[in-house]
Amino acid sequence: MKKLGAPYNNYAVDRHGNVWSHHVGKTWRKLKPSKQINGYWHVVFSLRGCRRSLSVHRLILEAFVGPCPIGMECRHLNGDSDDNRLLNLQWGSHRENEKDRMDQGRTPRGIKQHLAKLTEIQVLEIKSALRIGQTRSVELAHRFGVASCTIAHIKHGRSWGWLKDKDAQVSTMLEEEDPEEEEEL
Numbered sequence: 001m002k003k004l005g006a007p008y009n010n011y012a013v014d015r016h017g018n019v020w021s022h023h024v025g026k027t028w029r030k031l032k033p034s035k036q037i038n039g040y041w042h043v044v045f046s047l048r049g050c051r052r053s054l055s056v057h058r059l060i061l062e063a064f065v066g067p068c069p070i071g072m073e074c075r076h077l078n079g080d081s082d083d084n085r086l087l088n089l090q091w092g093s094h095r096e097n098e099k100d101r102m103d104q105g106r107t108p109r110g111i112k113q114h115l116a117k118l119t120e121i122q123v124l125e126i127k128s129a130l131r132i133g134q135t136r137s138v139e140l141a142h143r144f145g146v147a148s149c150t151i152a153h154i155k156h157g158r159s160w161g162w163l164k165d166k167d168a169q170v171s172t173m174l175e176e177e178d179p180e181e182e183e184e185l
Helices: 056-064 094-103 120-132 137-144 148-155 165-176 179-184
Strands: 011-013 019-021 041-047 050-055 072-076 089-093
Touching: 011 056, 041 056, 050 056, 056 072, 056 089, 072 094, 089 094, 120 137, 120 148, 137 148
Parallel strands: none
Antiparallel strands: 011 019, 041 050, 072 089
16 A cells, blocks of 8 residues: 555555545545546545545556656556556556557447448448549549548548458458348349
8 A cells, every 4th residue: 555645645545446545543444436427436535624536547656656747648558447456557648548449449430430421331432432543532522421521531541541452352242242132122
């Protein structure tokens, strides 16, 4: 257990992600954290009659590693915001944190992203048309009901850049596997 510095002298944390409180004449008591709307665990400290909510993961890192360096944030290495053990926490850049999210599959992409206007198959059609050069971007935008800048973002890999041509072959194979749909029409 490691005591926190001023002004939180009556509090401590351990390597397992627990936060403890100690008041004069009493024994150490484990605090019960609450999960905030952002998905992270917080504890409430009382200082001179004022209550302050602090995130558990930051308290653990600050106590054992040191203050958060400028431009850094807390990373949960295994992607589980419920896991506040010291071995799962590390200071890192926002870019590193976002890369962790992508690598762990926690960032919605493609049609899983709630604002998506195109399906993967449509994007592959657009990429194919752009590669062949048979259709202008403005025409593609009109055909698929999106802005021309959306087509430009797809063309330059700023949107849907993770969807590669090998995926086009798989999608084509999937479309060809279901000939019954065409017969029913």
